[in-house]
Amino acid sequence: MRNSIGFRFNALFVLLVTVLLGCSGALAYWSMRSQLLEQYQRTRDSVQQRLQTNLVNPLWNFDLSTLQDNLAAEVKPPVLGIVVYSDLDERMASAGVLEPTSRRSALYERLEFPLLNRGRDEGQLLGRVQVLLSRQEMENTLDEQVWRRSLEILALDVLLVAALSLSLRLLVLKPLTGLRDALNQAAEHRGPPESLMLPSTRHDEFGDVVGGFNRIAQRLAADLEDRRQAESEIRRAYEELQRTQATLIQAEKLAALGGLVAGVAHEINTPLGITLTGASVLGEETRRFAARLQAGQLKKSDVENYLQVAAESVELIQANANRAAHLVHSFKEVAVDQTSEARREFNLARYLDEVVESLRPTYKRLPIKVRNSCAPSIQLDGYPGALAQVVTNLLVNALTHAFPDGAAGQVGLSAQAEGDAVVLLFEDDGKGIAAEHLPHIFEPFFTTKRGVGGSGLGLHVVYNIVTQRLGGQIQVQSTPGRGTRFTLRMPLVAPQLVEEAT
Known part of the structure; x- marks a missing residue:
């Protein structure tokens, strides 16, 4: 499932959309946070200005009722509580919450400023004011924005996966499934190589792939015949080598002839190994080609590469088969004197x-x-x-x-x-x-x-x-x-x- 084209395309697009929307959400979050902080600062300054204006006369006249009403009017978010002290540091009036109710101290701020009677030349100190403010409402707004954007991203991802899955199934996966089934049937067919030809009625990239496969099938028929002939020559050369080795081993009077036979076998095994490697490479390339075709990953360059590998493999097999046959023929003329002398x-x-x-x-x-x-x-x-x-x-x-x-x-x-x-x-x-x-x-x-x-x-x-x-x-x-x-x-x-x- 994870190796399918649909899964990888969906994962890629979901990842891209999620990253883009996440970046957009992050920018929106920081923009809103900046706006809310600016608004909070303006509210804070406005509260301080109003209190410095509205509390002077009631405090000067010791009108505690008016003073209490003015404080109560100001207790609304982000203001949690206000307390007024006289110039002798006596509490004159208070309203709202005067101590934080949450352990998150970073959400609270204490604002303290003096009250001056501006009617005098230099201003007379009447008392001081302490205001407890909270940014909890701002943080709630930001949290709500994060959740809303997360839900938007999730919903868009679900819609994108559904749309891409449907599109890929109709436009890509369904034609690939049909091509794969046709290739499996061709792989199980044991008739002549010409019968591997696949029918094609499409005029798009899939039609080009089928056409390339048909051309490969024609070339493969000739390559397979060449390989069978090369393998036959290799078997004859190897059988000749085995007979030669058996004859040499029986010559007990040559002291080190066993090592020489092993050397000859090693030398002849080189072209044999190259030949078998060439045949293995050709077979492996054919399986890899079929696998890519089944997986829908086949490209024109893959087809061209396969044709090149097939041609080079056949040439390598023929050249090394001839070399092995020549070595077997010339081995009879190799003689090294290793006479076994008495001790x-x-x-x-x-x-x-x-x-x-x-x-x-x-x-x-x-x-x-x-x-x-x-x-x-x-x-x-x-x-x-x-x-x-x-x-x-x-x-x-x-x-x-x-x-x-x-x-x-x-x-x-x-x-x-x-x-x-x-x-x-x-x-x-x-x-x-x-x-x-x-x-x-x-x-x-x-x-x-x-x-x-x-x-x-x-x-x-x-x-x-x-x-x-x-x-x-x-x-x-x-x-x-x-x-x-x-x-x-x-x-x-x-x-x-x-x-x-x-």
């Missing part, structure tokens, strides 16, 4: 010397020096082949990214035993890694050399080997222009693999 004890410094020497053909024609300064006494019980692949991938990554275009530089390996673990540092003084890339360098298929030979798998494989096979941790620090450091912390005795335990 044995070895000296870290000597083994790294052998690895660096075996990689010399990779960098011997480049102005790059590789040095190994590991402590000679560190003995490891683990998998030297896995460690060799880690060092190989880190060195290849440095040659590719840290020293582009034949730049000169140095790469250093160092290690130090810390308790039952070894900390291996791999450092270069190359160009460093941009801050926005650091959180992603271990993600599968992340590379800044896409299209020029970078697969995006090298550091991902390094991460999987260090954290899984070698049971360690790896961190990276880099400052652009000052180089990069990889810190590997591994146990001196590598954890036993599941296949070895069984």
Whole structure:
């Protein structure tokens, strides 16, 4: 009920009218209050003037009867009571109420002034007069004005709600109800898309809305067919991916191949996710469009926006479906050597010397020096082949990214035993890694050399080997222009693999 157009229109108009009439009433209130205060002041001054004139002779002549009659004649609102004192401060006469009858002291005022015999040159003091005045009548008048204006506002609000409700029902809500019923019938219809066309005999804005919906229905028929084809391609690509993953997982001789499969799945899930998102956006936009149409909030801009979203969604679905199919096709050609070597004890410094020497053909024609300064006494019980692949991938990554275009530089390996673990540092003084890339360098298929030979798998494989096979941790620090450091912390005795335990 609160979300209906009629309720919101009525609430808005009632609020506006109430505010306007309230402001008008407030202005009238303050205007009347000013007038009444001015009238009260004039009455007060007039009473004082009359008493100063009419009481002098009776008081001079000690005519108490006339004095009492004059006082009684003046006791009428706003005057509540009057008392006259002689020059000796004796009460001579009084009339009316001399003390306030209400606790609201702000409504009462005591007026006191002297009585002088003006017949003498300098005026003779005959006595003094105290007058008790009340503004209660003025306040009653103001209260009556407030209640009257409040009732006027309430009555006008009721009339306005009734008139607006009737007008909206006849001119807006009734046509919208008919359009909503027609859309609900169309939504439940399961025939061909062409049958979604709605009849329209109106030539106003509602007729334009129905015409726009009919054009959307025609475009939607083509979009739905494209989406069905794209979804079919996605399902085939995903089924192919699942078969490929099953084949790769069975290859137990590759130590870190499980991480690679997960990386490939993540890479292919990206276009799949984008495709599904595009389909979801198209569906959500369609539901939102129908909801706005049912609520009577549909505008021409909404129709145009829906057509644009539908076209972009179909284009996005087709492009990413093709990308997913291409990735599945090219995945068969991706191979990373992660040979599972038998476990044995070895000296870290000597083994790294052998690895660096075996990689010399990779960098011997480049102005790059590789040095190994590991402590000679560190003995490891683990998998030297896995460690060799880690060092190989880190060195290849440095040659590719840290020293582009034949730049000169140095790469250093160092290690130090810390308790039952070894900390291996791999450092270069190359160009460093941009801050926005650091959180992603271990993600599968992340590379800044896409299209020029970078697969995006090298550091991902390094991460999987260090954290899984070698049971360690790896961190990276880099400052652009000052180089990069990889810190590997591994146990001196590598954890036993599941296949070895069984």
